[in-house]
Amino acid sequence: MDKQIAKAYDHKAVEDKIYKFWLDGGYFRTKADKSKKPYSIVMPPPNVTGKLHMGHALDQTLQDILIRFKRMQGYNTLWVPGVDHAAIATEAKVVAKLKEEGLSKEQLGREGFLKKAFEWKENYGNIITDQIKKLGASCDWSRERFTMDQMCTKAVNEVFVRLYEKGLLYKGERIINWCTKCKTSISDAEVDFNEKAGHFWYIKYPLENSEDYIEIATTRPETLLGDTAIAVNPTDQRYRHLIGKTAILPLMGRSITIVGDDYVEPDFGTGAVKITPAHDPNDFEVGLRHKLPIICVMNEDGTMNENAGVYKGLDRYEARKRIVKDLKALGLIAKVEDIHHNVGTCYRCGETIEPMVSEQWFVKMHDLAQPAIKCVQEGEVRFIPSRFEKIYFNWLYNIKDWCISRQLWWGHRIPAYYCAECGNTMVSGEEVTSCSKCHSTEISQDENTLDTWFSAALWPFSVFGWPDDTEDLEQFYPTDTLVTGYDIIFFWVVRMIFSGLEHTGQIPFKNVLIHGLVRDAQGRKMSKSLGNGIDPIEIIEEYGADALRFTLATGNSPGNDLRFSEEKLMASRNFANKIFNAARFIHMKADSFSVNPDLPENLQIEDKWILSKLNKVTQEVTGNIDKFELGLAAQKIYDFIWDDFCDWYIELAKIRLAQDKQSKVADATRSMLIFVLQQILKLLHPFMPFITEEIWQTFPHTTALIIAKYPEHEQKFADFAEESEKFEMIIKAIKAIRNKRAEMNAPMSKKIKMYIETEHPEIFASTSIFIERLSNSSPIELVQSGARLPDDVITIVTTDAKVFIPSAELLDKEEERTKLQKAYGHVQKEYDLAESKLANANFLNKAPSSVVEKVKQTRDDMKKKLENLSMEIDKLK
RNA sequence: GGACGUUUAGCUCAGUUGGUAGAGCAUUCGCUUGACGUGCGAAGGGUCAGCGGUUCGAGUCCGUUAACGUCCACCA
Numbered sequence: 001m002d003k004q005i006a007k008a009y010d011h012k013a014v015e016d017k018i019y020k021f022w023l024d025g026g027y028f029r030t031k032a033d034k035s036k037k038p039y040s041i042v043m044p045p046p047n048v049t050g051k052l053h054m055g056h057a058l059d060q061t062l063q064d065i066l067i068r069f070k071r072m073q074g075y076n077t078l079w080v081p082g083v084d085h086a087a088i089a090t091e092a093k094v095v096a097k098l099k100e101e102g103l104s105k106e107q108l109g110r111e112g113f114l115k116k117a118f119e120w121k122e123n124y125g126n127i128i129t130d131q132i133k134k135l136g137a138s139c140d141w142s143r144e145r146f147t148m149d150q151m152c153t154k155a156v157n158e159v160f161v162r163l164y165e166k167g168l169l170y171k172g173e174r175i176i177n178w179c180t181k182c183k184t185s186i187s188d189a190e191v192d193f194n195e196k197a198g199h200f201w202y203i204k205y206p207l208e209n210s211e212d213y214i215e216i217a218t219t220r221p222e223t224l225l226g227d228t229a230i231a232v233n234p235t236d237q238r239y240r241h242l243i244g245k246t247a248i249l250p251l252m253g254r255s256i257t258i259v260g261d262d263y264v265e266p267d268f269g270t271g272a273v274k275i276t277p278a279h280d281p282n283d284f285e286v287g288l289r290h291k292l293p294i295i296c297v298m299n300e301d302g303t304m305n306e307n308a309g310v311y312k313g314l315d316r317y318e319a320r321k322r323i324v325k326d327l328k329a330l331g332l333i334a335k336v337e338d339i340h341h342n343v344g345t346c347y348r349c350g351e352t353i354e355p356m357v358s359e360q361w362f363v364k365m366h367d368l369a370q371p372a373i374k375c376v377q378e379g380e381v382r383f384i385p386s387r388f389e390k391i392y393f394n395w396l397y398n399i400k401d402w403c404i405s406r407q408l409w410w411g412h413r414i415p416a417y418y419c420a421e422c423g424n425t426m427v428s429g430e431e432v433t434s435c436s437k438c439h440s441t442e443i444s445q446d447e448n449t450l451d452t453w454f455s456a457a458l459w460p461f462s463v464f465g466w467p468d469d470t471e472d473l474e475q476f477y478p479t480d481t482l483v484t485g486y487d488i489i490f491f492w493v494v495r496m497i498f499s500g501l502e503h504t505g506q507i508p509f510k511n512v513l514i515h516g517l518v519r520d521a522q523g524r525k526m527s528k529s530l531g532n533g534i535d536p537i538e539i540i541e542e543y544g545a546d547a548l549r550f551t552l553a554t555g556n557s558p559g560n561d562l563r564f565s566e567e568k569l570m571a572s573r574n575f576a577n578k579i580f581n582a583a584r585f586i587h588m589k590a591d592s593f594s595v596n597p598d599l600p601e602n603l604q605i606e607d608k609w610i611l612s613k614l615n616k617v618t619q620e621v622t623g624n625i626d627k628f629e630l631g632l633a634a635q636k637i638y639d640f641i642w643d644d645f646c647d648w649y650i651e652l653a654k655i656r657l658a659q660d661k662q663s664k665v666a667d668a669t670r671s672m673l674i675f676v677l678q679q680i681l682k683l684l685h686p687f688m689p690f691i692t693e694e695i696w697q698t699f700p701h702t703t704a705l706i707i708a709k710y711p712e713h714e715q716k717f718a719d720f721a722e723e724s725e726k727f728e729m730i731i732k733a734i735k736a737i738r739n740k741r742a743e744m745n746a747p748m749s750k751k752i753k754m755y756i757e758t759e760h761p762e763i764f765a766s767t768s769i770f771i772e773r774l775s776n777s778s779p780i781e782l783v784q785s786g787a788r789l790p791d792d793v794i795t796i797v798t799t800d801a802k803v804f805i806p807s808a809e810l811l812d813k814e815e816e817r818t819k820l821q822k823a824y825g826h827v828q829k830e831y832d833l834a835e836s837k838l839a840n841a842n843f844l845n846k847a848p849s850s851v852v853e854k855v856k857q858t859r860d861d862m863k864k865k866l867e868n869l870s871m872e873i874d875k876l877k
Numbered sequence: 878g879g880a881c882g883u884u885u886a887g888c889u890c891a892g893u894u895g896g897u898a899g900a901g902c903a904u905u906c907g908c909u910u911g912a913c914g915u916g917c918g919a920a921g922g923g924u925c926a927g928c929g930g931u932u933c934g935a936g937u938c939c940g941u942u943a944a945c946g947u948c949c950a951c952c953a
Contacts, residue, residue, distance in 0.1 A: 008915065193951075200953090218953065231953090265952070273953050282953070342951065387881065394880070394949070486948085521889090523946095555890050555901075560882080561947090563889060567902050574915040585912030620893085629893060635900070650912075735919095742919040747907060774918095776910095833897070842933035851896055851934095 009580035011544030014694045019133060021693070027071075027706045028079075028138045032475040036076035040476035041067055042460050042509075043079060043139060044484050044492070045147060047086035049093055049124040052131035054518035054526060054552075054564060055485060057536040061549045062515060062630060063483045064137050068686035069625050071138070072710035078476050079138065080463045082145035083125060087452040088182055088348045091410040094120050110409050117410050131537055136545050136689045138706070143472075145463045147455045148412065155462035156412045156455050157429035159503055164416075164427040168364045171416075171425070173294075175277075175284040176358050176403050177344065180302030180316075181351035184407040185360055187451060188400060189490045191353050193342040202270065202334040203327060205230060208246040208255060214239070215334055217269035219341060220279075221327070222320040224249070225308045226297040227256055229275040231286055234260035236271050250332050251323065252309060259290045278357040296357055300407075316354070361405040361414060361448070369396045372498035375507050381497060383512045384628045385559045388486060395490050402495075404451045411449030418444055457495035460508035467503075482509040485517060486559060513628050516561035518552070523563055534564060546688035547572040553687055554634045575638060576691050579684070582646050583695040586677055589657055590670035599675060600668035604656070605727050605767065607672050610649045612724035613640065614679055615717035621683060622712070634687050641680055648731065649676065655773045674699060679711050729760060729800040730767045737775040737803055740796045743819070754780045755789055758801035795872040797823075799861045802868055817876040824869045831862035 022028060041063050046056055063079060071077040094117045095105055105113050129144070145152060163169040176185040201221050204213035214230060227249050232239035243260040256275075263286055264273050277287030278296040287294060297308045304311045304319045311319045327333050344353035373396050375381050376389055383389045405414060417426045419435035420442035426432050434441045455462070460482070464473040478500070484493065493512055500508030520526055526533040539548050550572040556562035603611075617640040624633035656669045678699065685692040685705055696705035737754070746752065754777045758764050761782050764771070768780050783789065783804075790806035794816060797803075834855050837843045844852060 007913065009913095193949095216953080220953090263953095268952050270953095275953090280953075282951095390880070391948070398950080490949090523889095557891075560890095565889065565902085568889075570915075571901050574913095577915050578913065581913035581916085583912085588912070624893065627893070631891070632893060635891070639900080646913085647917080651910095651917095654911090738918060739920085742907060745907080748910080748918070749908070830897095837896095837933075840933055844933085846933055847896075854896080 007581070007584075009544075009577045009691060011546065011576070011690065012541075015134070015136070015540075015545055015690045018690050018693050019136065021704070022138065022706055023141075025704060025706075027704060028140050029142050030076060030078040030140050032471040033076050034475065036074065038078070038475050038480075039067070039070040039075035040078040040080070040479040041481055041483065042463055042479050043081045044482075044488075045082040045084035045145075045456070045459065046128050046132075047089055048083040048121055048128070048146065049086070049090050050128055052128055052135075052536050054534055054536055056128075056132070057135060057548060058515055058518055058552045058562075059483055059485065060132055060135050060137050061552045062513065063481075064135070064139075064549075064689070065553060065630055065686040066481060066483070066513075066625070067138055068689060068706065069710065071706065072682065072685065072708060074709065076475070078140055078143070078472075080143050080145065080476075081129065081132065081137070081139040081141060082147070082459070082463060083128065084452065084456060085121075085146065085148045085411060087406060087408050087411040087449065088184065088186075090117065090121070091408050092182065092348065094410065105409070113409050134537060134540050134545060136549065138689070143463070147452070147459070151465055152455055152458070152462045153412060154429070155458045155466050156450065157415045158467045159454075159458055159499070160415050160450070161427055161429050162503065163363060168368065169361060169427075170364065171359065171361050171405075173357055173359050174362065174401075174403070175279075175281045175355050176360050177346075178300070178354045178356040178358065179346040179349065179351050180300070180354055181349045182346060182408075183300050185358060185403055185405065186346060186348075186353070187403050187453070189453075190347045191344040192347045194345050195340050196343045198339055198341050198343070200269070200337040200339045201324060201327075202336070203250065203274075204332045204334055205247040205250060205256075205274070206332075207242070208248055213332075214242060214247055214258065214272050215270045216272045216274045218274055219339070220320070221323045222304070222311070222316050223276040223279045223297070224274060224323065225252060225304070225311065225319075226276045226278045226295040227254075227274045228277060228287065228292040228295060229256050229290060230258045231261045231264050231273045231275050232258060232271060233262065233264040233266045236264075236266040238266075239272060250330065251326060257290075257292075259286070259292075261286050261289065279355055281355055284355075284357065294357055298354060298356060302354060360403050361416075361446075363402040363404055365399040365401050368498040368502055369399045371501045372396055372494065375497065375501060381507050381510060381512065383514060385514065385557075388489060388512070388514050388559065391486075392489060392494060395494060402451075404454050405446075405448040406451055407447075408449050411452065412455055414446040414448050414450060416446040418446070420444065453491055453495055456492055457499040458503070460496055460500060461504050477504065477508075478506050479509045481511040481513055483513045483515065486514050487517065489514070511628070514559045516556070516559055519561050519563050521563060521565050526564075539569065543569050543573045544576060544690070546576050546691050549689075550575065550634060550687055554631050554638070556631055558628060575642070576688060578642060578646060579680070579688075579691060579695065582641075582650060583677060583698065585650060586673045587698065589653075590673050600664075600671050602664055602668050603672075604665060604668070605723055605763070606649065606652045606656075606770070607668065608720035609724045609727035610644060610672070610676055611717045612720040613644050614676060614711075615714055615720075617644075618679070618683065618711045619713040622710070625686075630687075637680075637683050637687065641684070645676060645680060649673075651774065652770055655769055659769065681705060682708055682711050726760065726763050727767070729763060729798070730770060732798050733764075733796075733801050733803060734771055734774045736796045736798045737771070737777075737805075740794065740803075740805070741775070744794065748776050750776070752777050752805055754778075755783045755787075755793075755804040755806075756780050756801050757783050757785055757787070757804070760800060764801065795820075795868075795875075797865055797868040797872065799865055802872075813876050817873060820869055820873050820876070824866065824873065827862050827865050827869065831859060831866060834859035834862060 044059060067077050067079045177191050179186055198219050200217050200219060202215055202217045204215050206213055230247055242258045245258050246255045247258055249256050263282060275283045275286050277284045277292055277294040295307050297304055298316060299305045302316045304314050306312055311322060346353055373393060376392060415427060415429055417432035419438060419440050421440035422435060422438040424435050424437045426436055432443055435443060460479055461477055464470055464477050466473055496508045500506060517525060520532045524532055536548060547569055551568045617636050621633045621636055653669050653673055657666050660666055681692040681696050693705045756764055764782060771780055789804050793804040793806045795802055795804055837855050838859060
């Protein structure tokens with residue numbers, strides 16, 4: 001630190017250097033060590049080809065605060081970093097890149113494509129980890145994992161095999177969500193419902209052997225081609241007689257039956273529903289109940305297939321237009337309504353989802369969900385804030401089977417093998433080369449890959465080498481805290497919990513700290529399409545990682561969204577600068593002064609005051625962090641540093657040092673400055689690691705700050721409470737004098753004369769130098785009640801003292817009297833309130849005695865003040 | 878349709894087991910103070926969304942209403 005020249009903190013000169021220092025020192029690396037209590041966090045893995053956004057920055061900051069705090073408390077801390085292969089997202093990016101080169105997936109073939117994808121991963125995979133480092137994340141990079149590395153893949157295969165053998169996995173034809181753009185199935189959780197404008201077409205289906213029609217309404221006329229029934233509610237008088245009858249499917253001429261089913265709501269639409277089991281989840285269920293044929297009329301790319309008759313080959317929307325036109329021509333369109341309805345879209349690409357019957361792999365969820373519900377109900381896993389438990393339960397109570405197969409190449413290939421000879425299905429973690437039944441070698445592996453979240457669900461234990469019985473697993477699993485946003489509770493948190501319980505028999509983590517979204521200054525969600533995203537790296541460049549971290553950690557509470565603003569960032573940067581300058585000052589005054597690790601014996605009252613405050617803030621901050629109230633903790637440290645330490649203690653120390661540089665008192669003050677600064681650096685380190693470590697190292701030290709012991713509550717400091725309170729009287733007096741001076745337009749540059757009347761003359765006498773300097777007064781005179789004073793004095797009344805300032809020339813009696821009367825009114829109100837409480841027998845009986853004592857104290861104080869004030873008001877008459 | 882969140886100073890937000898409200902920014906006034914103007918000293922500004930209840934006491938707990946927002950389900 002160039003303490004002679006630099007007046008402002010330069011984060012650019014510090015952050016990379018300090019990060020390298022930590023890395024070189026191996027402070028992030030952890031060994032399993034049974035003699036120490038473990039504390040572990042597994043990082044939610046960002047997408048391997050992604051870029052750091054503010055959401056990550058928040059997430060990582062919170063984790064790093066917890067890890068650094070626990071590390072300093074002496075825990076054996078481990079923070080495991082890693083990245084996710086992000087199946088759809090990455091595959092889509094690679095496909096887009098290939099397209100630029102005039103290539104397609106299909107042209108390259110599976111192996112060729114995967115080669116390209118791995119190249120892509122190698123090129124871009126480090127970007128995000130480098131960015132995480134910029135934030136100061138103290139994770140153990142020697143344990144960095146990738147969801148598709150060998151270790152994780154082993155876990156994925158093991159889990160697949162176990163679930164299969166347990167009968168919890170099945171392959172079957174079910175209705176799934178199909179994205180025609182990504183050309184893959186996606187799970188229910190991956191469908192976003194967006195309101196879109198559409199139409200409601202009322203279509204007449206002729207009844208067989210009749211002139212009559214039955215009218216249905218649909219938003220997707222093209223699915224008509226796959227209709228295999230019409231359903232009505234069995235209680236519906238209008239249609240009851242038609243149940244069991246047959247209608248003719250328009251355009252196709254097929255006979256379809258009319259069935260009765262409770263699913264149909266008589267009041268909606270026409271009360272009759274076309275049933276397309278292959279293209280609607282509800283219809284699929286109806287189809288199962290009535291054993292209806294399933295006719296799929298669409299291809300994977302959203303064009304109509306051979307079952308679509310003359311519409312074959314047309315895109316689904318083109319087919320829709322043609323079908324409507326043709327129906328119109330036949331006079332079968334009764335009416336068309338404009339409507340707004342919710343349309344399922346792909347969460348990745350935004351394309352309208354096509355529900356479609358398809359053969360896929362599913363995880364049976366019911367049995368897996370039960371222990372996951374229980375462990376949260378019983379408090380084994382705790383959500384912070386707890387309201388998210390409700391959302392968690394709601395999802396699990398209504399859970400449906402999880403479609404885990406994806407028609408992608410980038411991901412874990414499903415370890416299922418099929419025999420071409422006998423059709424046998426074999427599931428194995430090892431490659432299968434011959435059939436276990438017929439010994440044929442005509443074996444092919446399933447072409448599909450697994451949902452990204454399938455591997456992510458195993459993350460908390462796969463990173464430790466599960467299913468092997470590793471030291472890491474034993475020491476660090478279950479992990480302590482998972483930190484993540486509320487947006488992926490369903491995708492991820494739920495699945496990790498049931499997976500952990502099922503496969504390891506243990507919960508994956510004890511606490512789930514949920515944070516909100518980072519929004520822009522207008523409160524909008526940051527998104528690529530809006531272009532309102534703020535790049536954390538640019539912010540770090542301009543303001544520093546410490547400032548960014550502090551901004552993200554303060555002024556919000558768990559689970560709530562936070563608005564990102566430049567103003568807050570500036571305030572955080574200014575805070576860093578404030579600390580830097582405090583340290584610079586201490587270097588100037590106490591450099592080469594070796595601090596005695598034991599505090600000096602001759603502590604002054606102001607020393608005891610700051611130690612008492614420090615002790616209190618230490619205790620509170622530790623409690624707050626333990627309760628995940630990181631924002632509160634940061635705020636308290638901020639206030640202590642800025643207000644108590646910088647604005648008061650350092651100012652007091654200046655006066656002490658100026659008194660007599662050689663004295664023992666001055667030596668003690670120098671010790672104190674260094675001691676308190678060091679405690680401050682420790683307290684703040686988890687929040688602002690770079691600047692604190694940097695300053696720490698400019699003072700004599702035995703260890704790096706990152707592993708220094710976090711301050712603890714000290715009884716010897718707590719014992720200073722009484723004296724500390726006495727010193728508060730002096731602070732109050734100084735504040736009151738300054739206040740009055742400002743009011744009276746008596747600038748601080750003008751020296752004034754003061755007399756003080758108090759019941760605590762010894763305190764005021766011993767600290768008179770502070771009062772004189774900090775309110776620019778000539779030596780104060782302590783006077784007794786009733787002492788003779790100059791005629792025209794302004795009086796300042798505090799609880800503990802009356803301060804008289806002779807300043808006839810400044811005094812406007814009338815104005816002064818008005819002010820005093822106003823003050824009297826305020827005090828009177830406070831007094832009355834206290835009095836009324838004390839007159840209330842219920843209060844006296846029921847309120848805790850400490851509260852009663854406090855109120856009594858207030859009443860007495862206010863009474864004294866009132867007396868003083870009224871005397872002064874009288875004098876002014 | 879169901880659930881949840883928010884509503885506190887001009888703005889953005891804190892408020893830890895209930896003990897008559899705080900910060901940052903903004904505004905106004907005063908400071909060329911030997912760490913820092915990215916600073917120092919001060920001031921103004923709030924019936925804590927409305928109503929009702931529990932309590933000696935409610936921003937804090939319960940009920941209800943309103944506005945805004947989010948999530949889940951989903952109507953063919």
